[in-house]
């Protein structure tokens with residue numbers, strides 16, 4: 001469907017997947033704030049774009065707020081769970097391939113509100129083969145006018161350039177950005193390169 005919406009053949013993305021492509025999914029528990037010592041950090045996820053591939057399908061497994069997406073003006077919008085639906089996040093792979101026509105969704109997760117128990121979510125990351133260099137797709141010129149001139153994002157754009165030739169490093173940067181306290185603890189030098197220090201909070 002994505003390929004067809006870009007007026008490409010429906011198998012245009014097949015080259016980025018291996019025959020038995022490994023994808024990644026995880027079941028995440030965000031503990032209730034009374035389950036952890038909040039002076040020791042935050043249990044949410046910092047502003048980031050998903051890097052693992054083209055798209056993420058995200059199931060918000062219980063009816064708790066926390067997930068927010070950033071619109072192009074930089075405002076944070078609650079992605080309130082809607083029963084029976086999945087959130088579809090555009091990942092950096094698709095932003096890169098479309099040269100920004102489909103900007104990756106900047107999103108973050110805040111702690112569940114006090115008194116409501118833990119929040120659970122299940123993201124499925126549609127991954128790509130790591131041995132196939134990305135190339136910007138040749139898209140119909142008419143789409144140029146649809147490109148947003150400015151997309152404000154609290155997750156800076158440096159990863160996109162890396163994605164084309166340093167996929168492994170960009171994935172590590174994204175992990176550090178998502179979990180700045182842990183990232184800084186184990187990779188202080190890399191964390192500093194992307195503006196994260198011991199005081200960075202989600």
Ligand SMILES: O=C(O)CCC(=O)C(=O)O
Pocket residue numbers: 028045050058067107109121122123
């Ligand atoms: O738990 C969520 O709602 C989102 C998690 C997420 O953004 C991620 O793991 O990349």
Ligand SMILES: [Fe+2]
Pocket residue numbers: 048049050107
């Ligand atoms: Fe994410």
